[in-house]
Amino acid sequence: MLRTGQQYRDSIRDGRRVWMNGERVHDVTTHPQFKPLIDIRARIYDMAHEGATRDIMSYEENGDRFSVGLKLPYTEDDWHAKRRATDAVLEDVGGIVTRVGDETAGEMWSLYDGQDILNEVDPRFSDNICAHIHKVIQNDPFHVSANTDPKGDRSKRPQDQDPDMLLRVVKETDAGIVVRGAKYETAAAYANQAFTKPTIANWGDSALSEYAVGFICDFSSPNLRFICRTGFAGRAPAEDYPLSSRFDEIEALVIYDDVLIPWENVLFYQHTKAAGFIRNTLHRYSAFAFVQRNLKLADLMIGAALWNVRQTGLEKQQAVQEKLATLACYREGINAHLTAAIANAETSPGGLLMPNQSLLMTGRVHACSQLHHMMHLARELCGGQICVTPDAAAFADPDTADWLKKFYTLNDNWGSDDRRKLLAFARDLLNSDYAGHRLTFQLFAQAPPFAHLGAVYRNFDFDDALRFTKKSAGLSDNVLG
Ligand SMILES: Cc1cc2nc3c(=O)[nH]c(=O)nc-3n(C[C@H](O)[C@H](O)[C@H](O)COP(=O)(O)OP(=O)(O)OC[C@H]3O[C@@H](n4cnc5c(N)ncnc54)[C@H](O)[C@@H]3O)c2cc1C
Known part of the structure; x- marks a missing residue:
């Protein structure tokens, strides 16, 4: 029903x-x-x-x-x-x-x-x-x-x-x-x-x-x-x-x-x-939907940063492109973990299909542990104007509107209203009380970071690394494991 x-x-x-x-x-x-x-x-x-x-x-x-x-x-x-x-x-x-x-x-x-x-x-x-x-x-x-x-x-x-x-x-x-x-x-x-x-x-x-x-x-x-x-x-x-x-x-x-x-x-x-x-x-299944949110958050950070550098004509700078590429690597890292976790899904002890646990749990660590770096990178790309721009009311006030229109109009395509909206959006995504709260949510809400790493430790198959290293280093069969 x-x-x-x-x-x-x-x-x-x-x-x-x-x-x-x-x-x-x-x-x-x-x-x-x-x-x-x-x-x-x-x-x-x-x-x-x-x-x-x-x-x-x-x-x-x-x-x-x-x-x-x-x-x-x-x-x-x-x-x-x-x-x-x-x-x-x-x-x-x-x-x-x-x-x-x-x-x-x-x-x-x-x-x-x-x-x-x-x-x-x-x-x-x-x-x-x-x-x-x-x-x-x-x-x-x-x-x-x-x-x-x-x-x-x-x-x-x-x-x-x-x-x-x-x-x-x-x-x-x-x-x-x-x-x-x-x-x-x-x-x-x-x-x-x-x-x-x-x-x-x-x-x-x-x-x-x-x-x-x-x-x-x-x-x-x-x-x-x-x-x-x-x-x-x-x-x-x-x-x-x-x-x-x-x-x-x-x-x-x-x-x-x-x-x-x-x-x-x-x-x-x-x-x-x-x-x-x-x-x-606990998070064998539910980590999937949790990690998926980080991907959409990454999309918003990439979008806010890229719209900003397009507005300001900075997109062609190589250093700017490298930062955008770093954000894209973060986003695609999450995407890859989610996609591979389904493609390599495992049958659970109860007969359900669970996402591949090693890929899902390492994906959760990738998504959550790098989020603050990525927010900082997006913040850097958006520039200081996200925290100094006057509020919408000032853009509407007859005493100040013309000045703000003049200084926030970038070119024929980017008028002051869109500039203001993007800066307000980026501020709320990256700088506001809510933005800090969302970062803490992604850090803690589905268990604290040490528990995320604990889940990786329990689910990653260490045996193959041990076997290959033993072979490559010529270790004797006496070693345990
Ligand atoms: C925005 C937000 C939403 C939340 N929503 C929910 C929810 O819906 N449901 C829910 O149940 N909980 C929720 N939580 C709670 C969340 O699960 C806890 O904050 C988290 O488990 C950490 O517990 P704590 O805050 O008591 O911190 P503490 O247990 O005090 O831990 C603080 C830090 O101490 C260290 N630490 C503590 N214990 C150990 C240990 N054994 N080994 C190593 N290091 C350790 C770690 O660095 C840890 O991050 C939410 C939290 C936030 C911030």
Whole structure:
């Protein structure tokens, strides 16, 4: 059942308790800082129904239509379809939005792959993950990701400080478990549910822990609170900050104040082995959609830099061309990893088709670890005018308009209005508060950089390098490995 944008909006008008900037938000769908992203999420739902995009965004099975992003992947074509659908969304909305569902649903498929482990440690729960994956396909909810606790002082055990610094189970009842704690979750205040699981943790020798818990949290549950940072939209005119005003994905600290999780929503509980498994495999699928966003971000950086040097007549300079070529190498590096990850896809332990893990995880490191260099290069190419240009209001003010028209008109093709728009766009892409936020998002939102490298270490096949080096160096057969 594909939802419409209106059904999605209605679903989040459920009396949830949301705060922003010291105020209670009674209806997120109309709040000026949430509305732009909610409108985009609603648009994504509507795209699955509209003639022009319906076959890109959805597929038919037994007479019903379902979302391409939520489909379990079995073939390379499934991955090409997912890639096409994500691109269609970003093209349609004209910017980058990441945590809109396609990127997060895949986290559950990793647990689906771990059913043997779930069965081994506690067979009560493996049916639940299958049921939830199919429920997401059937009901088309907006599903997000919850991993990161406030954590507290990591030199101490959680039990030796406020024990709620990591989310934990405080009670078991016939109806389910009761959890207490908090998680940072992008988009939670306007989503329907999250796959909630432990953050990266050192479980030591403990086989069981009240902190080793994974579940689907329904955001309409009572006893949840969403305390959000202030959004970027509306802080300054949209003409001056065209990205901040439309594409800010708002994080919430979601407070779980003794929230009852019904047994059918519990995916694992107490067993640190299950928690360790999901941490190690969490982004097996979802990294694809995450990395794909970096590619579109690279396109915007290349576009902003190139339009600028075209406007200013600097494109013919060899040094400028080399910088553009460096940006192109970054972009094509991401493209190559994504393309090759599909072409060399692997069958997962659960029988799904997962992108080639070594290529995907190295692609994620390439995309995220170089992003700040690339932003700096694009910033350099755009020049200092991106941070000194007056605002749109000054271009319209009769007292100043003529001066700005004179000094911002470059030639017959480039009038002052287009020059102003490009500089405002580049500022918001590279220099603004939103730009810094987006950089931090790409750095951290899908785990921190050390965890990205950990995933490479676990997935790269070191054996062939060892074998070839052993042969080339003439090492004896006594060496191990
Ligand atoms: C914009 C944004 C959006 C986010 N959205 C979500 C979301 O939707 N859902 C969600 O669950 N989380 C989300 N996060 C949280 C994100 O996953 C965490 O910020 C990230 O996992 C790092 O955790 P931390 O911030 O607690 O930093 P810390 O754990 O305090 O780590 C800070 C740094 O300490 C070092 N460090 C810490 N531990 C180790 C270690 N074991 N080994 C080596 N070095 C270490 C690393 O340099 C690390 O980068 C988001 C974060 C941001 C910034």
